Amino acid sequence: MAAIEIDGVTKRYGDVVAVRDLSFEVEEGEVFGFLGPNGAGKSTTINMLLDFVRPTDGEITVLGRDVHDESVAVREHLGVLPEGFSVYDRLTGRQHLEFAIESKDADDNVDAILERVGLDGDGDRKAGGYSKGMAQRLVLGMALVGDPDLLVLDEPSTGLDPQGARQMRDIVREEADRGATVFFSSHILGQVEAVCDRVGILRDGQLVAEDSIEGLREATSADTVLRITVGDVPEDALADVRDLDGVSEVEANEGGDRLTVSCQSDVKTTVLSTLEEAGVDVRDFETEEASLEELFMDYTTDKQEVEA
Numbered sequence: 001m002a003a004i005e006i007d008g009v010t011k012r013y014g015d016v017v018a019v020r021d022l023s024f025e026v027e028e029g030e031v032f033g034f035l036g037p038n039g040a041g042k043s044t045t046i047n048m049l050l051d052f053v054r055p056t057d058g059e060i061t062v063l064g065r066d067v068h069d070e071s072v073a074v075r076e077h078l079g080v081l082p083e084g085f086s087v088y089d090r091l092t093g094r095q096h097l098e099f100a101i102e103s104k105d106a107d108d109n110v111d112a113i114l115e116r117v118g119l120d121g122d123g124d125r126k127a128g129g130y131s132k133g134m135a136q137r138l139v140l141g142m143a144l145v146g147d148p149d150l151l152v153l154d155e156p157s158t159g160l161d162p163q164g165a166r167q168m169r170d171i172v173r174e175e176a177d178r179g180a181t182v183f184f185s186s187h188i189l190g191q192v193e194a195v196c197d198r199v200g201i202l203r204d205g206q207l208v209a210e211d212s213i214e215g216l217r218e219a220t221s222a223d224t225v226l227r228i229t230v231g232d233v234p235e236d237a238l239a240d241v242r243d244l245d246g247v248s249e250v251e252a253n254e255g256g257d258r259l260t261v262s263c264q265s266d267v268k269t270t271v272l273s274t275l276e277e278a279g280v281d282v283r284d285f286e287t288e289e290a291s292l293e294e295l296f297m298d299y300t301t302d303k304q305e306v307e308a
């Protein structure tokens with residue numbers, strides 16, 4: 001069973017189409033990163049998943065249940081870190097967690113959760129005095145109560161310091177290891193790269209890519225840079241490499257013993273074998289893959305915009 005099934009979903013706000021005929025699935029136990037530039041429709045999608053907003057068209061099923069018709073049953077299995085969450089100023093962190101444990105009829109240990117989210121020592125302070133990052137940690141702690149089957153986290157790393165961001169990554173992986181599904185949106189691409197099994201990239205309300213990071217790399221035109229140390233290179237060997245499909249640039253240094261080849265990820269081995277076939281002594285090589293940032297730009301920006 002898929003943990004999340006989004007089928008032909010459209011959301012219109014008057015003339016604005018926030019999400020357009022969106023369909024995708026997230027498998028149980030998967031960590032799925034939901035990416036997209038500002039205004040792409042990520043929060044709208046998450047709000048529809050949580051039944052905060054109704055789709056204009058289409059169906060959404062979470063853990064095999066319709067999110068609207070069976071919203072109460074769905075909620076019992078969900079942990080949510082919503083966008084624009086708020087805390088109760090007059091209640092302590094501990095009281096927030098006790099409330100979450102009681103409402104979920106769970107038996108979590110408050111101190112263990114405080115420690116997990118990095119709030120040990122601050123549990124007895126009023127949440128009104130928490131910094132933004134501390135409040136975010138608290139709401140994440142509340143989302144973890146009751147070992148939910150599905151965690152939905154909207155921009156979980158925003159406002160966290162580097163240590164908090166690392167704790168967030170660890171928590172996401174730990175939750176996945178115990179079998180939970182994690183669906184989160186993010187702008188922090190390094191976070192996504194480090195924890196996601198798959199990502200979906202949204203642009204103008206439509207999914208423009210859905211794959212593992214590795215798969216995206218192979219499918220995109222964002223180049224891999226191959227640095228090769230060679231004996232020496234005859235000009236015609238360079239010409240053979242330049243002629244390969246998927247190679248965009250070949251440069252040799254002045255000494256002629258180092259080559260830099262920009263190419264698509266899947267032609268790296270062809271570049272090396274072409275050099276060897278032309279009699280070049282390939283001594284060493286290293287590759288520099290396109291960063292997730294470059295992949296993201298590649299999927300969400302028109303080529304003309306990049307060139308401009």
Ligand SMILES: Nc1ncnc2c1ncn2[C@@H]1O[C@H](COP(=O)(O)OP(=O)(O)OP(=O)(O)O)[C@@H](O)[C@H]1O
Nearest residue numbers: 013016017018036037038039040041042043044045
């Ligand atoms: N309540 C609303 N009324 C009118 N338009 C809306 C409403 N909510 C969202 N939109 C529009 O829908 C589009 C998608 O917005 P959404 O907030 O889902 O994007 P996002 O990907 O979450 O962006 P961000 O990264 O900036 O949070 C935007 O054009 C936005 O202006």
